[in-house]
Amino acid sequence: MTISKFINRLTLPVKLAAFPSFCELCGCLLLEPEEKVVCNQCLTKIDINQGPVCRVCGRFLFGANNLDSLCLECQKNLPPYEVHRSLGFYAGYLKELIILLKYKGNEPLAFRLAEQLFRHFNHQGILTGIDLILPVPLHPKKERQRGFNQAELVARQLARLTRCPLGRGILVKTRNTPAQVSLEAKERELNLRGAFGVRKKELIQQRVLMLVDDVYTTGSTIRECALVLKKTGARQVRALTLARA
Numbered sequence: 001m002t003i004s005k006f007i008n009r010l011t012l013p014v015k016l017a018a019f020p021s022f023c024e025l026c027g028c029l030l031l032e033p034e035e036k037v038v039c040n041q042c043l044t045k046i047d048i049n050q051g052p053v054c055r056v057c058g059r060f061l062f063g064a065n066n067l068d069s070l071c072l073e074c075q076k077n078l079p080p081y082e083v084h085r086s087l088g089f090y091a092g093y094l095k096e097l098i099i100l101l102k103y104k105g106n107e108p109l110a111f112r113l114a115e116q117l118f119r120h121f122n123h124q125g126i127l128t129g130i131d132l133i134l135p136v137p138l139h140p141k142k143e144r145q146r147g148f149n150q151a152e153l154v155a156r157q158l159a160r161l162t163r164c165p166l167g168r169g170i171l172v173k174t175r176n177t178p179a180q181v182s183l184e185a186k187e188r189e190l191n192l193r194g195a196f197g198v199r200k201k202e203l204i205q206q207r208v209l210m211l212v213d214d215v216y217t218t219g220s221t222i223r224e225c226a227l228v229l230k231k232t233g234a235r236q237v238r239a240l241t242l243a244r245a
């Protein structure tokens with residue numbers, strides 16, 4: 001019997017006494033069976049945007065009273081994807097959780113974050129009628145270094161929750177681009193041009209696709225992925241990210 005199977009067979013009081021686990025954010029003892037990595041209390045502190053957003057790119061619109069508005073950027077130039085939404089700003093508890101996911105690659109934490117996406121967006125129709133969920137890929141070299149792709153961890157859990165297939169190895173990063181962090185918006189765009197490719201093209205043609213990533217900063221990654229998927233024949237590209245920076 002493996003250690004984890006052995007631990008799973010123990011009753012909760014024994015487990016808590018022998019193998020206590022603590023919330024990675026606030027340090028409290030995790031008591032509930034579904035509490036993995038972080039406590040329920042810390043999850044409720046995620047600041048989820050409830051205000052109006054641009055109906056295409058999901059930009060948070062402050063002071064806008066029209067619920068069906070289009071932001072200035074989208075009015076000027078519609079992105080190649082149909083719709084994108086984020087849970088909230090890359091700040092506070094949400095930021096802490098994403099950092100934790102990025103450095104630990106923890107499946108239970110990915111599940112808890114995907115659950116937030118599912119809960120918040122399931123009734124909004126974005127998750128309806130999707131044929132395939134695609135994680136934004138890392139370059140294979142980078143994924144080997146890190147040991148996982150955090151976007152794929154979340155995408156896999158979202159696929160479980162929506163009962164929609166997860167497409168692995170379909171959207172691929174073919175060029176290892178320098179980190180985007182230090183670049184300006186225009187440079188980010190250029191940095192990513194032609195960096196993604198599509199394998200097994202027949203699997204996405206005429207399909208409705210959902211891209212999943214952790215953070216949406218200038219949107220250049222989602223745009224570049226959507227562009228290549230559309231060129232290959234995808235019918236619709238939607239995107240969900242955990243946070244917007």
Ligand SMILES: [Zn+2]
Nearest residue numbers: 023026039042
């Ligand atoms: Zn906590």
Ligand SMILES: [Zn+2]
Nearest residue numbers: 054057071074
């Ligand atoms: Zn917009």
